[in-house]
Amino acid sequence: MSKVLSIILGGGKGTRLYPLTKERSKPAVPFGGKHRIVDIPISNCINSGFNQIYVLTQFNSASLHMHVAHAYNFDSFSGGFVEILAAEQTFEHSGWYEGTADAVRKNFMHFKTQKPTHYIILSGDQLYHMDLAEFLKKHQESGADITIACTAVNRADASGFGILKADKTNKITEFMEKPGSTKDISEWIIPDETRTPGAVKGKDYLASMGIYIFNANVMEESLNNTLTDFGKEIIPEGIKKYAVNAYVYDGYWEDIGTIRSFYDATLDLTGITPKFNFYDEDAPIYTHNRNLPSSKVNMATLDQVTTSEGCVITNATIKRSVIGIRSIIESGSYLEGVICMGADCYETDSEKADNAAKKIPNIGIGERCVIRRSIIDKNARIGKDVSIGMGKIPEDGDYGWYHVVDGIYVITKNACVPDGTVI
Incomplete structure (x- = not known):
């Protein structure tokens, strides 16, 4: 044999x-x-x-x-x-x-x-x-x-x-x-x-x-x-x-x-008939079983979007995007052409209070953000009223908490994006 x-x-x-x-x-x-x-x-x-x-x-x-x-x-x-x-x-x-x-x-x-x-x-x-x-x-x-x-x-x-x-x-x-x-x-x-x-x-x-x-x-x-x-x-x-x-x-x-x-x-993967099939029961793609809760979508509009387990999406509009595990997307935000990798853990109420005292955003995407053409790596903190990818795209390069590669914004892992940031 x-x-x-x-x-x-x-x-x-x-x-x-x-x-x-x-x-x-x-x-x-x-x-x-x-x-x-x-x-x-x-x-x-x-x-x-x-x-x-x-x-x-x-x-x-x-x-x-x-x-x-x-x-x-x-x-x-x-x-x-x-x-x-x-x-x-x-x-x-x-x-x-x-x-x-x-x-x-x-x-x-x-x-x-x-x-x-x-x-x-x-x-x-x-x-x-x-x-x-x-x-x-x-x-x-x-x-x-x-x-x-x-x-x-x-x-x-x-x-x-x-x-x-x-x-x-x-x-x-x-x-x-x-x-x-x-x-x-x-x-x-x-x-x-x-x-x-x-x-x-x-x-x-x-x-x-x-x-x-x-x-x-x-x-x-x-x-x-x-x-x-x-x-x-x-x-x-x-x-x-x-x-x-x-x-x-x-x-x-x-x-x-x-x-x-x-x-x-x-x-x-967000297309009607994606080239790579995650939905073949005879040939599944295995991964870590995390036992997360179902995703919760509150008054949101989703079009050609895949969402993973444990997400909470509230009153957002999301188009042609892939939303990763434990993603938190707050009210009024708009995402198009975004890969959001999610988070490794949920923040507790006390951790969120500590964030407020330090004046840093919670893990996830805050209220009234507009984000296009971006990859958001894990555990990123994106504050309120942030705009990414809506204007002229910078030259490819390293800009600290984000990079531009082939005209695509990459928000780095654990990045902290202050309220009102525009790039």
């Missing part, structure tokens, strides 16, 4: 998602109101029957540890686990992870104790539903040593991906890292024999999704060197030595590793 170890790569400092990664690792960034990004790959693994899962990370991993510990507890008979492996010093290794491949290499002492037959390598910042069991089945049927999950992209998008050339049997023969927009790659067009029937026209190139299956012995051989990165080094070298196949995935897939992609993908 096959024994699969799932390895989720948590990434490095997460600079492209900063300031959301200022105090947390990239997989721990809240997503969709009540989830974390890491819930996506973990849920794909569990739904596919692969319940031995490691998450590799080294930066700001405390909140990720806490989330995983609260969310994923398997009974003693299942043999399942989700474990965080942060960079550690040993007698063999004394430094940080130097890349994705190096992170896996430095943890072989943990992996080998499970005696896997296959490794699945997954990214911690992608949004997709995939049947990984079907992925493994195709890998085994092909007789490949390595299989790379690919998605078809158009020429413009191909410039920013690792592009693969495959023959009529889906065998990968060449790899090209980010070919740019001017290079002639017409010879890399997907063969007609391997195209999915009914595929979107114009998507002529295979882009690596950064999702791989390795036979266990091949993984160990591939990492028996000093190469540090899967996409740039291990995969190109593997194509020269091993049988490497493409697994073409035609479903929705999005890299949410930047503020822009994170913002767009999150707000897409």
